[in-house]
Amino acid sequence: MKKDSFFRLIIMIVALGAASYLAVHLTPMQSEITAERKDLTKAPVAGLHKFLADVAWMRFVNYAGGLSTIDTTNVDKVSEMLRKIISYDPNFLESYQSGILSISNADPKLAVRILENACSNEYLKNNVQIPFYAGFILSRKIVDQNNPDKVLSEPDYAGATRFFRMAIQRSTNPEPYIISNYIRSKAKARGGDESHAILSVLxxxxxxxxxxxxxxxxxxxxxxxxxxxxxxxxxxxxxxxxxxxxxxxxxxxxxxxxxxxxxxxxxxxxHLCPNCISQTHPGDKFCARCGGGVPVWGVCSCGAVLKDGATFCSGCGKKQ
Ligand SMILES: [Zn+2]
Ligand SMILES: [Zn+2]
Structure with missing residues (x-):
């Protein structure tokens, strides 16, 4: 082996080591950024706890990744591992996002409880996904995968509404799926005919x-x-x-x-058609969609139809 290729090999090994170190430590750094954490001064204990949370997360990923499914037979062990990560580092975002979602089909009540706790975590107060997931889990009926007759949790639409609302309040520009989930679960909580309930919510x-x-x-x-x-x-x-x-x-x-x-x-x-609720246009006497009579608007006293937003009538010059 030539001397320079030997050195190249050494450099590669060092680079690989550094990369895997980063891979392990990048997650908590990202969670800090996402949570918009302002005080980055870390007490030594917090640093140690972050490291322990990293190690516990790697163990969780290894263990959960090896399972074909997470169900009622193994969920206790999985959630125990997750709770350990969160107890080391309550701001560990990944453990809520992929972690808690992974147990939501097997222990939905525990999943919601953990997410609810995270909702009152000051460091995660701008996170939209955590309340959204809680609402999402609460708005579904979840049955035991191994025994479909056994209901693990019934939908709780009022509870889901509360979390979806929180997700909207936390968003500067709320995503359409969060809004539609909010409206739908609030309507479901009211019960009765769905289209009627949705209109009454709006x-x-x-x-x-x-x-x-x-x-x-x-x-x-x-x-x-x-x-x-x-x-x-x-x-x-x-x-x-x-x-x-x-x-x-x-x-x-x-x-x-x-x-x-x-x-x-x-x-x-x-200017909507009173019959079919579609838009009518200046000068319309009848609805173009349903043929029903509509109140005429946008017409000058001279009878000319006004152009959209016109200040003066183009038929007689009268100021509108
Ligand atoms: Zn109409
Ligand atoms: Zn006119």
Whole structure:
């Protein structure tokens, strides 16, 4: 062996060693960044605990990775390993994200409890996924994989709503899937016909955005983007509900009452067809979608149809 190739081999071995060291230690550094941790001054004990959490995480990955499935027969051991990581380092993000999700089908109640604890962790207070996962687990019926008759947890829509709301409150720009999960679980918690419940949820959310700030408990409030566009679709769905086979059925009297209130209060200036809730255009006498008569708007007193946003009539020059 030539001398320079020998040195090259030594350098490679050193580089490999450094890389594997980094691989082990990168995870907690990332979790610090994601959690937007501000004080990076580490007490020696915290450093040791982080190291122990790393080691425990590697052991968890090794053990869980070797299992074909995590079910009620092995979940106690897996969750014990996870709890050890979290007890060393409560900010260890990976242990909540892939870790807790991996046990959610086998011990959903424990998974939610651990996530709920993490929700009140100051260092993870900007994390959106932790409350989302808790809501996601709570909104499903989970049965024992080995015994489908054994229900491990029934859906808890009110609980799920609380977590989804927290996820929205933590987002600067909430993801559409979080918003739809929030609306759906809040509607499910109300029960009854789903399209009616969804509209009633959106109506309440809309009223909250219009309400005076002091009237709403801050915990109850979360900003839903495009709420009026969502309400237009929800009103249409509530007016033309379908059964489980997709066949149109008649809306309930309560649904019709709600639709009337929404049309009057929310859609007063939206120029929607009162029958099918679709957009009408300046000068329309009838709805282009359903053929029903619609209130005419956007017409000058001279009879000319005004162009969208026009300040003056292009037929007679009158200021609008
Ligand atoms: Zn129409
Ligand atoms: Zn005119």
């Amino acid at each position: 109506y309440d959310e809309w009223k909250m955005t219009k309400g005076k700030k002091g009237e709403i408990a801050e915990m109850e409030f979360c900003q839903i983007p495009d709420i009026e566009a969502r309400m237009i679709k929800a009103t249409r769905d509530a007016k033309y509900p379908t059964d489980e086979n997709g066949k149109l059925v008649a809306p309930s009297a309560n649904a019709l009452k709600l639709i009337t209130a929404v049309q009057k209060e929310v859609f007063a200036d939206n």
